[in-house]
Amino acid sequence: MMKILVVDDEEHLRRMMRLALEASGYEVAEAADGTEALALFGGGRQFDATLLDQKMPGMDGLETLRRMKLACADASIIMVTAYATIDLAVDAMKLGATDFVRKPMTPDTLRHAVAAALAKRAGTPPAAIPEAARTPSAPAGLDERRPIEVWTTNGFFVRKVERAGAPGADHHFIVRRGTDAAGTDVVVSIDPAVLKRVARESERNLAAAGAFWRQQAESALLNHLWNEAELPPGNRLDILRVTGPLLDAAMRWSGD
DSSP, X not given: OOEEEEEOSOHHHHHHHHHHHHHTTXXXXXXXXXXXXXXXXXXXXXXXXXXXXXXXXXXXXXXXXXXXXXXXXXXXXXXXXXXOOHHHHHHHHHTTOSEEEESSOOHHHHHHHXXXXXXXXXXXXXXXXXXXXXXXXXXXXXXXXXXXXXXXXXXXXXXXXXXXXXXXXXXXXXXXXXXOSSOEEEEEEEOHHHHHHHHHHHTOOOOTTSHHHHHHHHHHHHHHHHHHSSOOGGGEEEEOXXXXXXXXXXXXXXXX
């Protein structure tokens, strides 16, 4: 039986997580703060995954994460927080977090995140795909022969793919959740008016299919999965507004 360590200073949240995970067949241990967590964690080998709250009294989640990774470098540790920001997620990932789950989460999101972390640790999808390899379950027309970037959030795996003949402003991703095998083709589309305005105001020639807009599409999808913990309606996300950060990014862009 897989064993999960749940670390959170809020007793009712620990109980919710325990019940959700035990209903899925996991054995669960609990800790109320970082010090108790480290004592239970020990060398880390007795736990298959850890759910770690970011904001706790005394030792916070990031410091607890750092110490856990020192004890067991390949430990699967999922950060949990109500104070979700991309910067915080980046810091956690740099310290070795496997995934990052936002409070409040549903039991379903929690179970998917744990399943995804365990699959990643076992080397099952989305492990790195060798160039020239192709995922058999990918929807028809999706070319996965190029190197693919993978990230996880709220239990989702996201991979950028290319669709032959697709408009340059459409960026395609395969999104998998937990241990789902098939995945879903999600399209992030850049509105033509957004493309024109950004080009005009930044005085940059940023091709719709180029690296800048690929990056913006990835960020938009990641932010949606982060905030909503579900696929966009109709598996499509449209970038319809020009924001200050988007213009700043375009003016600083050194690629394309």
